[in-house]
Amino acid sequence: MRPRLAVVVLLAALFWPFGTGGFAAPARDTLVYVSDISDMISLDPAVAYEFSGILVAQNVYDTLVAFEGEDLSTLKPRLATSWRIRDAGSAWKVTFKLRPGVRFSTGRPLTARAVAFSLDRVIALNKSPAFLLKDVAGLKEGDTKAIGNDTVEVTLPKTASPQAFLSILTFTVGAVVDPEEALAHQSGTDRGEAWLRNHSAGTGPYRLERWDAEARAVLVANPNYWGPRPKVSRVIIQHVPETSTQKFMVASGDADIAANLTPEQAREMAGDQNVKIQRGKLLQLVYIGMNVKHPPLDKAQVREAIRWSIDYDGIVRNLLRGEARKVQTIIPEGLFGFNPATPFQQNPARAKALLREAGLGGGFTVELLVPTGPAPGGVKWSDIAAKVQSDLAKSGITLQIKETAQAQLLNIYRAQKGQMVLILWGPDFPDPDGNATPFTDFAAKSIAWRNQYDDPVAARLAKQAALETNRSRRLALYKQLTDRVLHEGPYVVLYQPTTRFALRKGVQGFVWNPMAFAEFRTVSK
């Protein structure tokens, strides 16, 4: 009898929920955000440099200043109520007045010492985001000083851009950590790094309740938060790698927001009454780099001919189904200094004339390195490459597509060994210098270097623009720089992608920051 009983019990267990009307949707005060979070490695703001880690860190930590919503050009006060940049002769002095009455989720008060500790900690740990403070802002340990309890003074070298520094501070690398809590959990000399990997000690609207790798991160409202109480008291960031599964979860009400829909899935879901589709801006640029030391790409006419061969509108309209913006300059829309010029369109006659001018009337063959997998905007890299190939063929240029895993492609690109490379770039911090220097300064050993593009005029303009503190003069400098690189640079900028979210109808106040995170404190459902 016994085995039979076991079968009955098993079947009963399997079939018991049938007809009970399904499963409970998440509670009203809980927001379920489904996304691929397999890149989550650490939630310590001095270490996190991956999209999902930053998403969590931005919600549990506060920075001194912030960009709010989609606007990345107006600095807003956060933990600092005011700030001032002063030219102190041999250096810049940036002082911040701290917001009174702020406490960490641990209950301890925010102090100027905590700010200095946090910035010094990033520099000492020297993890992925540290270069923003060390290299871009030129900071060393000890350059951030507490003056009294409520004032912080940062000494920046004259070679660094104070504007770029303030932009960097809006990012999680500038997050303020409770020093007592971090040091209480120190192991060795790690300043609490191992512990903060999956715990939090910030002043943000939420604190981290738990993180199960490859499963979920759970945030709960921080009872000590200085600002208005967040509208949803729990946020569950659930790991769902497959986008079709994300779609099912939002459609059935088990999730409130899905983050990684393809353009097709977004279109399918647009017909669902319970769901709304929202677009988010991104600061990425998808571009083709041309190695200017590789003949015939060394000829300016050839590079210009390639730019006049491509059907940019066709890529945006047909391939990406409108999920992108046509951008042709090196600073994306959304950043200060964006140049909306789009002079290039497909014109094979003009391209052929340019090629004849370069003595290549019979055309030529060139290799294009293409990453495997999906490109920003939701199509495959290889599909974009195929389109570019057929466009160039109309001008008599034969493109040999070579698909390579991104890791291997970057190896070749970084060694200056690519001929043409199809790839993307996103700025490390929301300031035009995050694009201008890498794209134009050969000495920065970044993109310009990889394409062997050495233009001292462009590099000088980029430096000048970075250091300029007057907004209108700075804008004019970026205009000059982007116009120059548009024709003389080694780039074919193809598009700036957007991203799509599916939201349950009742979800309000969700705003995607183009630096690729959202602040859940403004969301209600």
Next chain:
Amino acid sequence: MSQYLLGRIASTGLVLVGVSALTFFIAHVVPADPVLVALGEHAREDQIQAYRRAYGLDRPVLVQYLLYMGRLAQGDLGVSIRTRRPVADDLREFLPATIELGTAAWVVALLLGVPAGIVSAIYKDRLFDHLCRIAALMGASMPVFWLGLLLLGNVYYRLRWLPGPGRLDIALSPPPSRTGLLLVDALLAGDGAVFGNALLHLVLPGLTLGLFSTAVVARMTRSAMLEVLYQDYVRTAWAKGLPGRRVVLRHALRNAMIPTLTIIGIAFGNLLSGAVLTETVFAWPGLGRYATTSAVSLDFPAVVGVTLVAAVIYTLVNLVVDLLYVRLDPRVRYD
């Protein structure tokens, strides 16, 4: 017998050394840099160098291998380049989910496959046998990914009969982790709601993953049964007037079990290592996804770790199968 066991365990050690060496060197042949993958495109040269030093990647490959094997001999699997955690911790975190899923799939294969095979053999070339053959063909050829989405889209989303992806409903919090196996942990914590919910969450991914093995097990059981059903001793059993169930289960099935058992053993090993797509569709935080992400990131300590675990599981399953042969067939001896 104990001598046999010792020999088997010793040979397992050799297999593991071979497997680790092979995986290690294959991972190093790939012409890409794991550090670049871990640090991303924007990493500065000094960070890359520091990272390389921290993980010993600046040493010659042979030195790296010897150091790695030295640590391995002390039970240290090294630190994952991607997650920056000890590989052993990662494995401890992700293996239980896969064991649970693999076991569920294996139970599906057993519960559906063996009976279907037996009945098909008894009713050879009749309607049920034909239906089973078609079902098995479909089960063996249907892409796992597609089947998973089909089940999710219909059983979870449209009909709302079973819960969706993940190991547990979002509203429920998991019990304190003791074994990592949710079902076991829920029982230990005496939490019936979590146990029931976790069990339900296993049904769809278990079916998805188990269907291929079900087909194989069913076909194997059928052909093994066919071979014995017409043997003299089975005819004698019938002639003695024994009840049908007794003839089929005691006399025929027991003798047909040897080849079936081999297949079932192999299936269990395959289920544990082949769960990548099912884990992706069902957002299952298991070893399969960990293995692929690690492989794509060229994270060789993690890849070698996963390979070793898979090798150990295969070897253990094989050992258990070999030992079961003795119980099933008294003629088999290992002395």
